[in-house]
Amino acid sequence: MEKEKSGFFAKLKNGLNKTRINLLDGLDSVFHGFSEIDDDFYEELEEVLVMADIGVSTTGEIIDEIKTLVKVEHIKKPEDCRDYLINLLSDRLNIEGDQYPFEHEKSIIFVIGVNGVGKTTSIGKLAYNFKQDKKKVLIAAADTFRAAATEQLETWAERVGVPMIGAKEGTDPASVIYDALQSARARDVDILLCDTAGRLHNKKNLMEELKKMNRIIDREFPGIQRENFLVLDASTGQNALNQAKEFKEACDITGIILTKMDGTAKGGIAIAIWNELGIPVKYIGVGEGIEDLQKFDSKSFVKAIFED
Amino acid sequence: MAFENLTDKLTKVFKNLRSKGRLTEEDVKVALKEVKLALLEADVNYKVVKNFIKSVEERAIGSEVLEGLNPGQAVVKIVNEELTNVLGSETVELKFEPGQATTVIMLCGLNGAGKTTTAAKLAGQFIKKGKKPLLVALDVYRPAAIKQLQVNGEKQGVDVFSMGDNVNPVEIAKQSLEYAAKNNENVVIFDTAGRLQIDEELMQELINIKENVTVHKTLLVVDAMIGQDSVNVAKDFNEKVGIDGLILSKMDGDTRGGAALSIKAVTGVPILYVGMGEKLSDLEQFYPDRMANRILGMGDVLTLIDKVMAETDEIDKDKEKDMRDRLKKGKFDFNDYLESMNQMKKMGGLSSMLGLMPNMGISKDELEGAIDDKQLKQMEAIVLSMTKKERANPKLLNPQRKHRIAKGAGVDIAVVNRFIKQFEQTQKLMKQMPGLMGGKRRGPFGGLGGGFKMPF
Numbered sequence: 001m002e003k004e005k006s007g008f009f010a011k012l013k014n015g016l017n018k019t020r021i022n023l024l025d026g027l028d029s030v031f032h033g034f035s036e037i038d039d040d041f042y043e044e045l046e047e048v049l050v051m052a053d054i055g056v057s058t059t060g061e062i063i064d065e066i067k068t069l070v071k072v073e074h075i076k077k078p079e080d081c082r083d084y085l086i087n088l089l090s091d092r093l094n095i096e097g098d099q100y101p102f103e104h105e106k107s108i109i110f111v112i113g114v115n116g117v118g119k120t121t122s123i124g125k126l127a128y129n130f131k132q133d134k135k136k137v138l139i140a141a142a143d144t145f146r147a148a149a150t151e152q153l154e155t156w157a158e159r160v161g162v163p164m165i166g167a168k169e170g171t172d173p174a175s176v177i178y179d180a181l182q183s184a185r186a187r188d189v190d191i192l193l194c195d196t197a198g199r200l201h202n203k204k205n206l207m208e209e210l211k212k213m214n215r216i217i218d219r220e221f222p223g224i225q226r227e228n229f230l231v232l233d234a235s236t237g238q239n240a241l242n243q244a245k246e247f248k249e250a251c252d253i254t255g256i257i258l259t260k261m262d263g264t265a266k267g268g269i270a271i272a273i274w275n276e277l278g279i280p281v282k283y284i285g286v287g288e289g290i291e292d293l294q295k296f297d298s299k300s301f302v303k304a305i306f307e308d
Numbered sequence: 309m310a311f312e313n314l315t316d317k318l319t320k321v322f323k324n325l326r327s328k329g330r331l332t333e334e335d336v337k338v339a340l341k342e343v344k345l346a347l348l349e350a351d352v353n354y355k356v357v358k359n360f361i362k363s364v365e366e367r368a369i370g371s372e373v374l375e376g377l378n379p380g381q382a383v384v385k386i387v388n389e390e391l392t393n394v395l396g397s398e399t400v401e402l403k404f405e406p407g408q409a410t411t412v413i414m415l416c417g418l419n420g421a422g423k424t425t426t427a428a429k430l431a432g433q434f435i436k437k438g439k440k441p442l443l444v445a446l447d448v449y450r451p452a453a454i455k456q457l458q459v460n461g462e463k464q465g466v467d468v469f470s471m472g473d474n475v476n477p478v479e480i481a482k483q484s485l486e487y488a489a490k491n492n493e494n495v496v497i498f499d500t501a502g503r504l505q506i507d508e509e510l511m512q513e514l515i516n517i518k519e520n521v522t523v524h525k526t527l528l529v530v531d532a533m534i535g536q537d538s539v540n541v542a543k544d545f546n547e548k549v550g551i552d553g554l555i556l557s558k559m560d561g562d563t564r565g566g567a568a569l570s571i572k573a574v575t576g577v578p579i580l581y582v583g584m585g586e587k588l589s590d591l592e593q594f595y596p597d598r599m600a601n602r603i604l605g606m607g608d609v610l611t612l613i614d615k616v617m618a619e620t621d622e623i624d625k626d627k628e629k630d631m632r633d634r635l636k637k638g639k640f641d642f643n644d645y646l647e648s649m650n651q652m653k654k655m656g657g658l659s660s661m662l663g664l665m666p667n668m669g670i671s672k673d674e675l676e677g678a679i680d681d682k683q684l685k686q687m688e689a690i691v692l693s694m695t696k697k698e699r700a701n702p703k704l705l706n707p708q709r710k711h712r713i714a715k716g717a718g719v720d721i722a723v724v725n726r727f728i729k730q731f732e733q734t735q736k737l738m739k740q741m742p743g744l745m746g747g748k749r750r751g752p753f754g755g756l757g758g759g760f761k762m763p764f
Contacts, residue, residue: 047354047355050348050354050536051353051354051536052536053351053535053536053537055349056345056348056349114533114558114561115420115422115558115586116419116420116421116422116531116557116558117420118419118420145586146456147455147456147459147460147463148452148453148455148456148458148459149452149456151451151452151455151456152450152451152452152453152455152456154451154452155451155452156451169459200558200560200561200562201561201562202560202561202562233420233531233533235418235531235534235535235537235538235541236531236533236534236535237351237533237534237535237536237538237563237566237567238349238350238351238535238564239351239533239561239562239563239564240533240535242562242563260418260419260420260504262504263418263504263505263506263537264504264505264506264537264540264541265535265537266536266537269535288419288449
């Protein structure tokens with residue numbers, strides 16, 4: 001068990017390796033490549049932050065705050081800015097309280113997002129995590145639109161060894177949700193995981209469809225612990241803000257699963273989203289394996305990015 | 309709105325420029341600062357933006373702008389030209405091997421970029437061009453990826469070659485070519501698994517395929533919503549595997565699509581197609597000049613014109629002129645209304661049209677909020693529930709008739725009343741403003757029941 005845990009941790013580090021190297025490269029050249037804090041330094045800093053997908057406006061805020069700090073704290077050397085920047089960013093991502101209440105009570109997890117971000121894969125990984133914790137899990141395959149989406153999820157359900165409720169392509173997804181809810185009640189499961197079809201957030205009808213599913217869950221299980229996860233591809237640019245905003249409007253998002261963090265994308269958009277919309281990241285996907293979903297911890301995340 | 313798109317942003321910037329008349333050097337700098345922000349918010353790569361701004365500034369602060377008669381237009385023109393320069397100055401068509409020779413196309417990209425869907429869409433396009441395509445399932449990793457391709461292939465009426473998920477993709481690729489030769493299929497499309505560009509093992513797989521099979525075109529499929537990382541992805545795929553063209557997927561979202569600029573700037577590889585929806589027919593040719601125009605807030609009028617040309621060739625010009633005359637005289641009746649609705653449908657429905665409309669100071673959201681396709685359907689039902697006489701002579705509509713129409717259309721009487729009232733207002737409006745009808749750009753939506761015609 002202990003061994004497996006260290007394997008887990010190594011994986012997380014591996015996954016974050018790319019992120020760390022990229023940001024470090026950039027940051028180090030900023031902090032060590034300049035002898036004084038001047039406009040060129042700030043411009044370079046802006047470049048590094050923007051290139052990490054943190055976004056123009058959040059980057060602007062960060063730089064303004066750094067500027068103020070430089071004045072107030074009489075910071076002279078660029079490298080001394082480093083710690084301040086790390087603090088600033090980890091503050092941006094700081095989450096308080098229990099962010100995983102669904103782990104100790106009966107709950108329903110509704111997973112939403114645009115096409116191709118990794119919803120189905122994330123559900124497979126979540127199911128695996130819960131199953132490891134000896135939870136009774138049921139999966140609802142409510143992506144009845146994309147060809148073979150149900151088959152894809154079925155493969156995951158079999159791998160993990162949990163039951164799945166599905167229907168054939170073209171079925172009303174709300175009816176799949178309804179069936180799954182009844183089944184969850186009958187089987188007395190601990191956690192119901194609902195997969196949905198990918199949809200672009202600017203498609204009105206599809207967002208209405210999502211609201212409908214959300215309403216059905218509320219109606220059938222009023223007061224149950226609900227978790228609505230928005231799945232975001234870490235390589236997404238500023239459009240992720242629109243996604244988060246629109247999906248939040250449709251159903252209250254309680255957290256983000258940031259996928260594909262094992263690539264070269266820096267995931268800085270998470271900072272922008274937390275800063276502008278206050279939605280916390282709860283999990284990160286760091287690989288294609290069944291174990292490659294990790295709880296998000298803001299402190300170690302930022303540390304892993306900035307520290308050696 | 310908190311999140312404006314690039315088009316909106318630049319429109320605002322240039323609106324101010326236009327209103328000032330003559331431009332100073334300072335104006336150009338201020339404007340370009342806004343352009344820079346807009347481009348960054350549009351996810352254009354930071355370094356690409358820097359170069360872009362520099363080249364525009366060099367041109368704009370010169371005599372061209374300051375001595376021009378219409379300085380605002382001059383800046384728009386330069387920004388537009390430079391954008392087009394980066395995006396590529398002309399449309400590039402995918403070239404097939406000559407005659408009946410088989411063309412082999414390999415799709416590759418990150419996970420979730422949309423390769424499998426795009427493969428099926430491409431096959432559909434090729435059929436239209438008289439080709440006989442074969443889809444080949446080389447994604448042996450993602451669960452049910454093969455099944456997804458098979459289902460989509462079936463929908464498109466295209467043959468799908470697969471050997472299950474226990475065979476090496478190189479082997480499948482080889483055998484698929486033999487299969488294609490036997491079945492007279494002359495375009496072979498490889499749907500490969502999604503992979504990270506830093507995954508050496510999987511990148512090597514693509515290289516191996518290329519070494520063992522003649523691949524004529526390797527196309528990179530990129531999610532249009534990608535951020536700054538687009539440059540790394542495109543560069544690596546290009547350097548390691550070699551890319552001949554790009555396909556931008558999910559362009560029907562509200563992404564600003566800055567990746568198009570970045571990738572083009574970094575790789576020089578042409579963008580061939582854009583994915584515009586989830587339907588298997590939603591794949592469009594990429595027009596660099598139009599994309600640049602769109603970014604500048606001129607709307608994708610050219611695409612719109614194209615659509616109209618393709619779909620309404622058969623529309624009788626006399627009939628159109630006749631209707632225009634009737635509109636001028638305010639003799640617009642429910643038959644004309646139906647006619648305009650049908651034309652709009654041919655062009656892909658209201659929401660599709662709205663996406664192509666130039667920015668006219670009304671946000672897309674506002675328009676969509678005011679009218680949606682469902683509402684239009686309801687109105688159509690109302691008109692279709694009228695008798696021929698009623699359609700030609702709206703004045704006939706008394707309460708009794710309205711009740712009958714409401715029943716026929718399956719709507720509340722209030723809906724019918726509201727619709728007819730709006731229709732009458734539109735009629736009045738048209739009578740009062742004949743200039744609107746004869747001008748170059750007619751008001752596209754004269755109220756809800758407005759006679760929507762081509763908006764230019």
